[in-house]
Amino acid sequence: MSNDEIFAAAYREHYWAVSRYVARRLDGRMTEVEEVVAEVFTVAWRRRADLPASPLPWLYGVARNCLANAVRGYGRRRRLVDRLGNDETAHGRHIVASPDTEAPGAWVHEALNRLSPADQEVLRLTAWEELGVEEVAVALGCGRRAAAMRLHRARRRLSAEIDRICPPTVSKERSHG
Amino acid sequence: MADELELLRRANPVPVDAPHFGDGPLDHHAERQLDRLMRERPSRRPRLLWGLAAAAVVAALVSALLFTGQTTAPAVAAPRPLLVQADSTPVSLKTLADRAQETAADGAPKLRKGTHVQSWSMGMSDDKPPITLPEERIVRWNADDSHTELVVATDPRHPGRPVLGGEGELVEDGHVLSRQTYPPSWSDAPPQSPPPTGTARLRAYLQEAAYSRTALNTGELLDAVASLLDTWTLGARESATLARLLADTEGLKPVGQLTDRLGRRGQAYVYEGPGARRMLIMDPATGAVLGLETTYTKAEPEYGVKAGDVMSYRAWMR
Secondary structure, three states: OOHHHHHHHHHHHHHHHHHHHHHHHOOOOHHHHHHHHHHHHHHHHHOHHHOOOOHHHHHHHHHHHHHHHHHHHHHHHHHHHHHHOOOHHHHOOOOOOOOOOOOOOHHHHHHHHOOOHHHHHHHHHHHOOOOOHHHHHHHHOOOHHHHHHHHHHHHHHHHHHHHHHOOHHHHHHHHHO | OOOHHHHHHHOOOOOOOOOOOOOOOOOHHHHHHHHHHHOOOHHHOOHHHHHHHHHHHHHHHHHHHHHOOOOOOOOOOOOOOOOOOOOOOOOOHHHHHHHHHHHHHHOOOOOEEEEEEEEEEEEOOOOOOOEEEEEEEEEEEOOOOOEEEEEEEOOOOOOOOOEEOOOOOEEOOOEEEEEEEEOOOOOOOOOOOOOOOOHHHHHHHHHHHOOOOOOOOHHHHHHHHHHHHOOEEOOHHHHHHHHHHHHOOOOOEEEEEEEOOOOOEEEEEEEEOOOEEEEEEEOOOOOOEEEEEEEEOOOEHHHOEOOOOEEEEEEEOO
């Protein structure tokens, strides 16, 4: 198969996985997901000669860089919207509160958010994208041992944050299985 | 015991079976994007390539001059901008749209999927002079909805002379740069879906083809027209709709008659945009779009580009 055909096959196979990866990191800003995913595959297309045999972790790595750019852009737009003041999204009114406003696992997210971005990413790749250590290493562009070490430390720090927040039901669950 | 990773796993905001992004076939948007990427030509490749290409040209030119004399001088010169005949009378787009409408009354010729286009596009490098690649591209759709794309290096102004190939190297006139057959595709998003007749619907179609959420400005509209013509060979009715839409578009100024690089008579309409000037060439009798030339309006010294240089030129044929 030519590079082009390999790229097309990878696109078809992993389009939705890459979309989920991006959606998980954009906190519900669904309209931006498509744009970022389009950017991910445009970059991947230009670099299609580098596409490895198992392309998904590599695509996550590309997506991570695209997201960093998108988030910077989002920050600029956010500041502009805040200054304009009247936009509904600026006040969060486009989000309809449900009877149970706190989403399940919200406190886990809170614990996660207290960690450094590097810790957050290695944990998300492991728990949400379900990557093994070798794949995490590809996505982060580091060696296998470094990835294993980062994960180990990040898990310890997440555990400490969870204990600190410590909702009663969870502490029970954690202590009694 | 639920460890921290398991707790995090359960708090996955977008699980694999999420309604929006669950695994399955691509949707229209994703199909369209893949199609667009697969159709990207080498002219959009990184600049490094053009650096190499320019070096190859210089080397080839030197050897041609040193060893072979001047009889086989390659046709690598960049095209000069098209010149409007000084004594010609400009025809307004409204008049042209009226003519196109009359011509379309019998419905012939018909709309056809696929295209036939000759293009010249400039590639730039950070440290070498810009070069221009001449290409002819033919796309034919088959009965099973598969299609074949053939791209050859050729410059109809200099038949039989060597030209720059897709990678910037010198090749024989007519050298096949790529020949690819694509499997059946049923995308129904613009520009893959048939263009509508009716100016409002065509305007919306072009906006969608340009992936824009807001109304297109005139420069963007002309680029979207080019992407339409790179996909479809318009029939008389569609050409008449397009001529009417262009007549209703701000900023297109009739400048007079000219002869295009394929030797065809055309009426020219100019749009002066920021940094670039676009000139649309239309058939004076049928109102069909024949070509689009984009020229730089200011110099870009770091790329060796002068004001007035041709950035790209496309000529569509039936």
